[in-house]
Amino acid sequence: MKTAEQFREQAIKLNLHYWEHHTCAICGEPVGYYFFTCPNYEVIFDSGCGCSFGSNPRPSSWEDVAEFYNMQTSLDVINKMDEFWKWEETE
Numbered sequence: 251m252k253t254a255e256q257f258r259e260q261a262i263k264l265n266l267h268y269w270e271h272h273t274c275a276i277c278g279e280p281v282g283y284y285f286f287t288c289p290n291y292e293v294i295f296d297s298g299c300g301c302s303f304g305s306n307p308r309p310s311s312w313e314d315v316a317e318f319y320n321m322q323t324s325l326d327v328i329n330k331m332d333e334f335w336k337w338e339e340t341e
């Protein structure tokens with residue numbers, strides 16, 4: 251399990267601005283989170299399309315990011331996410 255703070259710190263460390271965590275099952279558009287450095291690494295959820303979550307980007311949070319990560323059960327998905335986030339092996 252990862253915490254919201256871990257994601258925030260990692261995003262700053264890796265200078266991340268967008269995390270596409272999957273593509274829409276219906277239309278194939280990317281679905282993900284934008285990270286805005288101003289003023290303080292805010293998170294915006296962007297569904298990319300209107301199929302499942304509504305079409306407008308909406309304010310989100312690092313808690314949401316952590317929750318999305320922690321609820322995944324597919325090892326395949328988890329491996330892909332870990333590849334993106336490049337966690338240190340020390341955890």
Ligand SMILES: [Zn+2]
Pocket residue numbers: 274275276277278279299300301302
């Ligand atoms: Zn779609």
